[in-house]
Amino acid sequence: MKYIGKSIHRVDGIKKVTGDLKYVDDLKMSRMLYAAVKRSPYAHAEIINIDTSKAEKLRGVKVVTTGKDFSKRVGLYLEDKTFLAVDKVRYRGEAVAAVAAETEEIAKEAVELIDVEYAELPVVANAKDGINEDASIIHPDLEEYKYAPIFFPKPGTNISNWKKIRKGDIEKGFEEADYVFDTEFFVPHIQHCPIENHSAVAQMDREGNLTVWASCQSPYAVRQALSVAFDIPLNKLRVLTPAVGGGFGGKAGTTLEGIVIPLAMKANGRPVKLTFSREDVFVNSFVRQGMYSKFKTGVKKNGKITAIKNEFIWDGGAYTEYGVNITKSAGFAAVGPYDVDNIWCDSICVYTNNPVGGPYRGFGMAEIHFGIEQNMDSIAEKLGMDPVEIRKINAQKVGGRTATNAPIDVCGLLDCIDVAVEDIDLYNKKAPSAPNRLRGKGIACGMKAPSMPNNVASSAVIKLNEDGTIHLLVSAQDIGQGSDTALTQIAAEALSVDPSKITIKTGDTDHTPYEWQTVASRITYCSGNAILNACDDMKDQLLNLASMGLGVYKRDLKLEDGYVVSTLYPEKKMAIKDLALGLSMEDGSGIHGPIIGRGSFIPPNVRNTDKDTGMGDKPVAFWTYGCQGVEIEVDVDTGNIHVLNVSSCFDVGKIINPQLIEGQLEGAIVQGLGSALMEELKLSGGKVLNPSFVDYKIPTVGDMPNMVVKFVEHPEPDGPYGARGIGEPAMIPTAPAIVNALYDAIGVRLNSIPLTPEKVLHALKEKKTIGEN
Amino acid sequence: MKYIGKSIHRVDGIKKVTGDLKYVDDLKMSRMLYAAVKRSPYAHAEIINIDTSKAEKLRGVKVVTTGKDFSKRVGLYLEDKTFLAVDKVRYRGEAVAAVAAETEEIAKEAVELIDVEYAELPVVANAKDGINEDASIIHPDLEEYKYAPIFFPKPGTNISNWKKIRKGDIEKGFEEADYVFDTEFFVPHIQHCPIENHSAVAQMDREGNLTVWASCQSPYAVRQALSVAFDIPLNKLRVLTPAVGGGFGGKAGTTLEGIVIPLAMKANGRPVKLTFSREDVFVNSFVRQGMYSKFKTGVKKNGKITAIKNEFIWDGGAYTEYGVNITKSAGFAAVGPYDVDNIWCDSICVYTNNPVGGPYRGFGMAEIHFGIEQNMDSIAEKLGMDPVEIRKINAQKVGGRTATNAPIDVCGLLDCIDVAVEDIDLYNKKAPSAPNRLRGKGIACGMKAPSMPNNVASSAVIKLNEDGTIHLLVSAQDIGQGSDTALTQIAAEALSVDPSKITIKTGDTDHTPYEWQTVASRITYCSGNAILNACDDMKDQLLNLASMGLGVYKRDLKLEDGYVVSTLYPEKKMAIKDLALGLSMEDGSGIHGPIIGRGSFIPPNVRNTDKDTGMGDKPVAFWTYGCQGVEIEVDVDTGNIHVLNVSSCFDVGKIINPQLIEGQLEGAIVQGLGSALMEELKLSGGKVLNPSFVDYKIPTVGDMPNMVVKFVEHPEPDGPYGARGIGEPAMIPTAPAIVNALYDAIGVRLNSIPLTPEKVLHALKEKKTIGEN
Numbered sequence A, B: 001m002k003y004i005g006k007s008i009h010r011v012d013g014i015k016k017v018t019g020d021l022k023y024v025d026d027l028k029m030s031r032m033l034y035a036a037v038k039r040s041p042y043a044h045a046e047i048i049n050i051d052t053s054k055a056e057k058l059r060g061v062k063v064v065t066t067g068k069d070f071s072k073r074v075g076l077y078l079e080d081k082t083f084l085a086v087d088k089v090r091y092r093g094e095a096v097a098a099v100a101a102e103t104e105e106i107a108k109e110a111v112e113l114i115d116v117e118y119a120e121l122p123v124v125a126n127a128k129d130g131i132n133e134d135a136s137i138i139h140p141d142l143e144e145y146k147y148a149p150i151f152f153p154k155p156g157t158n159i160s161n162w163k164k165i166r167k168g169d170i171e172k173g174f175e176e177a178d179y180v181f182d183t184e185f186f187v188p189h190i191q192h193c194p195i196e197n198h199s200a201v202a203q204m205d206r207e208g209n210l211t212v213w214a215s216c217q218s219p220y221a222v223r224q225a226l227s228v229a230f231d232i233p234l235n236k237l238r239v240l241t242p243a244v245g246g247g248f249g250g251k252a253g254t255t256l257e258g259i260v261i262p263l264a265m266k267a268n269g270r271p272v273k274l275t276f277s278r279e280d281v282f283v284n285s286f287v288r289q290g291m292y293s294k295f296k297t298g299v300k301k302n303g304k305i306t307a308i309k310n311e312f313i314w315d316g317g318a319y320t321e322y323g324v325n326i327t328k329s330a331g332f333a334a335v336g337p338y339d340v341d342n343i344w345c346d347s348i349c350v351y352t353n354n355p356v357g358g359p360y361r362g363f364g365m366a367e368i369h370f371g372i373e374q375n376m377d378s379i380a381e382k383l384g385m386d387p388v389e390i391r392k393i394n395a396q397k398v399g400g401r402t403a404t405n406a407p408i409d410v411c412g413l414l415d416c417i418d419v420a421v422e423d424i425d426l427y428n429k430k431a432p433s434a435p436n437r438l439r440g441k442g443i444a445c446g447m448k449a450p451s452m453p454n455n456v457a458s459s460a461v462i463k464l465n466e467d468g469t470i471h472l473l474v475s476a477q478d479i480g481q482g483s484d485t486a487l488t489q490i491a492a493e494a495l496s497v498d499p500s501k502i503t504i505k506t507g508d509t510d511h512t513p514y515e516w517q518t519v520a521s522r523i524t525y526c527s528g529n530a531i532l533n534a535c536d537d538m539k540d541q542l543l544n545l546a547s548m549g550l551g552v553y554k555r556d557l558k559l560e561d562g563y564v565v566s567t568l569y570p571e572k573k574m575a576i577k578d579l580a581l582g583l584s585m586e587d588g589s590g591i592h593g594p595i596i597g598r599g600s601f602i603p604p605n606v607r608n609t610d611k612d613t614g615m616g617d618k619p620v621a622f623w624t625y626g627c628q629g630v631e632i633e634v635d636v637d638t639g640n641i642h643v644l645n646v647s648s649c650f651d652v653g654k655i656i657n658p659q660l661i662e663g664q665l666e667g668a669i670v671q672g673l674g675s676a677l678m679e680e681l682k683l684s685g686g687k688v689l690n691p692s693f694v695d696y697k698i699p700t701v702g703d704m705p706n707m708v709v710k711f712v713e714h715p716e717p718d719g720p721y722g723a724r725g726i727g728e729p730a731m732i733p734t735a736p737a738i739v740n741a742l743y744d745a746i747g748v749r750l751n752s753i754p755l756t757p758e759k760v761l762h763a764l765k766e767k768k769t770i771g772e773n
Helices: A013-018 A053-057 A104-113 A170-176 A219-230 A257-264 A278-284 A323-332 A365-383 A387-394 A413-424 A483-495 A523-550 A658-677 A734-746 A757-766 B013-018 B053-057 B104-113 B170-176 B219-230 B257-265 B278-284 B323-332 B365-383 B387-394 B413-424 B483-495 B523-550 B658-677 B734-746 B757-766
Strands: A033-039 A045-051 A061-066 A095-101 A115-120 A159-167 A179-187 A199-204 A210-214 A237-240 A272-275 A290-299 A305-317 A342-351 A437-448 A458-464 A470-473 A502-505 A557-560 A563-566 A573-575 A596-601 A624-635 A641-651 A706-712 B033-039 B045-051 B061-066 B095-101 B115-120 B159-167 B179-187 B199-204 B210-214 B237-240 B272-275 B290-299 B305-317 B342-351 B437-448 B458-464 B470-473 B502-505 B557-560 B563-566 B573-575 B596-601 B624-635 B641-651 B706-712
Touching: A033 A104, A033 A257, A033 A278, A045 A095, A053 A061, A053 A104, A061 A104, A061 A257, A095 A104, A095 A257, A159 A323, A170 A290, A170 A305, A170 A342, A179 A365, A199 A257, A210 A219, A210 A257, A219 A237, A219 A257, A257 A272, A290 A365, A305 A323, A305 A365, A323 A342, A323 A365, A365 A387, A365 A437, A365 A734, A387 A413, A387 A437, A413 A437, A413 A624, A413 A641, A413 A706, A437 A734, A458 A523, A458 B596, A470 A483, A483 A502, A483 A523, A523 A557, A523 A563, A523 A573, A523 A596, A596 B458, A596 B596, A624 A734, A641 A658, A641 A734, A658 A706, A658 A734, A734 A757, B033 B104, B033 B257, B033 B278, B045 B095, B053 B061, B053 B104, B061 B104, B061 B257, B095 B104, B095 B257, B159 B323, B170 B290, B170 B305, B170 B342, B179 B365, B199 B257, B210 B219, B210 B257, B219 B237, B219 B257, B257 B272, B290 B365, B305 B323, B305 B365, B323 B342, B323 B365, B365 B387, B365 B437, B365 B734, B387 B413, B387 B437, B413 B437, B413 B624, B413 B641, B413 B706, B437 B734, B458 B523, B470 B483, B483 B502, B483 B523, B523 B557, B523 B563, B523 B573, B523 B596, B624 B734, B641 B658, B641 B734, B658 B706, B658 B734, B734 B757
Parallel strands: A033 A272, A210 A237, A305 A342, A470 A502, A641 A706, B033 B272, B210 B237, B305 B342, B470 B502, B641 B706
Antiparallel strands: A033 A095, A045 A115, A061 A095, A159 A342, A179 A290, A199 A210, A199 A272, A290 A305, A437 A624, A458 A470, A458 A596, A557 A563, A563 A573, A624 A641, B033 B095, B045 B115, B061 B095, B159 B342, B179 B290, B199 B210, B199 B272, B290 B305, B437 B624, B458 B470, B458 B596, B557 B563, B563 B573, B624 B641
């Protein structure tokens, strides 16, 4: 292939390194107003009264709004939230009112002048408390909420989704086992920490046409949510996404856009900007849910797992419009990348009075594999087996079945294990670099599917210009992952046109065609397929016209380097630029007109699972498998863990752009490393204690390990050129591999992250493993 | 029909009346530079030297550019111009250099500091001088210029196109005649006088991507010209057209955009704005060419014309990149809307040192009909016939032939004559309103076709939104004529969706699909047809999906009020909003994906005419016919002409929006009235003596006649719902009808316009007819 598999430069690269790329907060408009948000000081309280009169009187204040103004509930999967609290606040920092004023300073001053009277309610501080029978009910009206019928909320409780997997005969499975082991694990809340803080600008004209510039991953999903919340027809609501400075899922939903719009609607045509502070991002945008998991595993002496009964209890936070789908998706990979005949899994999403859980790179998979992959190591040790061996024995393979009993057609997991194990040189332990240090190695595997409704749609429009250059219009959003570049390469290959001749246009719902969301590692696959369909549509037109023009059968024509060429007589050819506006005939007449390709895509045949058992032949479009190895060194004096080397191998089906994909992998490994070693949103009764980079640490250049990133290519039958998504998967095995390596180094298993120096020192002191029988 | 034929409000109406609509000159950008142009004080001269050093040193000057920087010749039909003069200036006011500076004042000061040394050349002051053998040759390199092969320049002369019509046997025609009459006529240069002055802003980023905001009629044509001139690939060149405040042809080409771009290319990413003063608009944008015509007409006693030999000599001005096509189009209607067997017509475009001729509402037709329609009256009088009778005898009719010998399939001319004659009450002469006044009535007919290359292309993209609303993307430009509204109605009818649910998006070459140009009264027909094709494409997808969803044959389904409905069982239906993202199946899977319609169009079977004879079966897409009647009163003391009443009837095929089309007609009549009574660019040796509204008058509210505007509907077989274009035609008969009415009132025929009071008084004094045998 000519352009697929080549490391062409990022199409937005120069703009990024020169600073020319403009982000939402860079937008300056004449007569712009600035918004500030009044936030709840309580994690759970009734709102008795909001007095905005003093704020309204402040000079320079133009609009004050509260939840009463627009109280329609919205939500992607479960309509459980309003953009401003109505009657009740459910987490500390929840927006209760907002102000638009001539300056940010005035807006902030006005917010201070808003008096809100609350009546405090009992706080649900974590998920385990939330499912207690006597827990305060956070959403008493849950019964009335609308939701997609693939979710299972339990009205009258704090459970917003109870996903069940009932595969095989769990009792029989345990009966067949030689041993049964119990383990438990915990991952805390963490935050995405995009470099760019969330920002939105909104402006409404006299006729009610609303334009929103949003730092969001999914302009069409934002448009839909806003349309419902504010009752604006979609042809009068335009969402534009300038450059987005990192998403990782945190900008997947609709958050601050819903606060800035009610202000814009009353601002007499003036634009209103709201940019979150870093504290707002930590507290008021999505966070990754905390999760408690426990496993009961039946296993034969030979290492074959006969049954797994497990439970995932998710701290969904105050609203779970998006979180319910994380818990659902977790069920599909209930036991990780292993083929287990008997599974009983409960994945439970619980309302708490913590910040709102939402999508985060990995979408539940990092959280569940944190337990699954330690559980494997733990069992292997009990059986006296090698961690690689036990994984290979139980690994999902072609011909096997997933947790939903779906047949497995393509699976490169075994290859990935071999590569990652070899690259980390697992069996060759080196001496530590200093006497006060201990070395260890560990591995972990992972699997991930795009976590999305079955019938989500993508589309693409391609315009051929008169000089043979091309405009490619899609609404996939480049959030740093490089989709603009990869999608350009897909079109380049399909049309046999150099990528430099293709300009990709995205992020404008009035102009660029529908894309469900930029999430779930789905863009290369979904948008890529829509582009290929659009290319087919364009190619069909070009070949038809060239067939007439050249007097050559269409079946004997192909696209090559900007020409339609005869496969039989290569000298018979027409430049596509000469067909861009149709076929010109000798008598001066023309045929057809401008060549426009349109393509649509829905992943084929993805179907709902059984409501009661969770079983289903094709609940997801595809699975991406991989394995990582880690080598660490532990400083026994300080408790510091140094990750020295990471090996990683994933089956991506087909590499579109090696450099980009390596970057994706390296970024994911580092994000996994951060979650393993340092990241944790410290919560106390609903309060985030560390909402800043002073107290919440993420990896920096000094923390980077040496990384060996490799891929295998078992083509995805439905993928564009066989490609499947890889944006998220590489972060899944990193944390459990590090914990497994820590066990290897110090002989102590820590079943919760982050692996802070304090915990490590404490563990070394106690020298006992936690969470084992 | 539900939406066709209804006077829905203009979709841009509220924005226009509230002033919310933004024009190019309204654009304010940060760090914007302002341009000024150094213009030639000579009509014809060699450029010996340009010294920009002083200008460059002026504080605040950022860029100075001359023609040497970008000397590539461009032109729509004939590549004869550069945007800044190179080596030679060919008209007074031609741009020789340009400056971009921090303020307009500095830019203007800098222009004064540019020293240009010229060597004057002999001036060609008018077309007749231009074709003299000893005339100074304005384009000595004409032989090297590239041009479309449908034009016939004569290198070594000042003739840039010599269009010939040789129909029948002209000598035989005159032999058959009982009488032969000679007449001659003259129309002067006039200007379009749009309310909005021409303006353009250009900005180039570090990677060479150029964005141009232009007050232009045809963003794609501008893009193409700029791409060639400045060697920028089309995928790196974006042309945006904010609101355009009147075009009338004057903004059809590429003019000031080509001056502002070389400045922007050196402005380090800063935007550069150039807005023409009214004087610039008069002198440096397009003008309507002056034209001299003479007729030799053979006619039988019964009024049947047997032969016409005529000559049109056009003053093309210094550059005729666009003007050559006006002279070509004139040939197609060489004898107006009459069926004459023997025609010998020469339509000659001549270079002069006058301002540049270009498209102007009517595109040559107003100019040639000015003679043709007086010629008819003049002959009728000689024969003692009624002007209506002679027109009916000779009128083009179904089954007849045009000047190119094309068969006539549809023609409502006779109906139009009857209506216009009745509405002006032609045979019922009323007494004047005062003793010093004379009354008269006159009629004139007209025909016009879209004057465009045969294979010009249009396209449309339609996106169906999830709530059933629609985005319609085209690049037709609403220049005041109401195309946004009419095209919305066409889509509304085709899709059976209320127009309020459709948002039309135009004027962005990166996003909105290709449209050749907004000229030639072609948009309703061309863009309308592209939209219908896009609607068909969308409908096909919707019906396919609904057929699956409803279990009903596709052939038994139709679109109705936002639903796909069974024609057999109306209760069987699906909302199109529920199909917008594809068909959702019961198992949760989906089919197809987002519904996008794409449509392209080229007028079918329009072919070149014979090179030698100009004969051709279908040289144009269609002809629009009509007739007007006029009643005037002449003040014999002042010479003032008061146009009291105008009747007008045109065959528009099908009315899309009655109110809009009436507005178009009324506007055209008033523009025709202006050209008849007051408008003239006074030229002296290449100098425009009256380039301001102080000295160049256009009609105002006090000049408005009472107008009765009617239509007949003989559907155009290829037209959308049978519609054909009507933007220009109504201005064609107005001026000759007024002159015919003047003759009726005072018994004197003035064969040139404008009919100034001075001319009328002089004629009354001389009381003799001019231009008759």
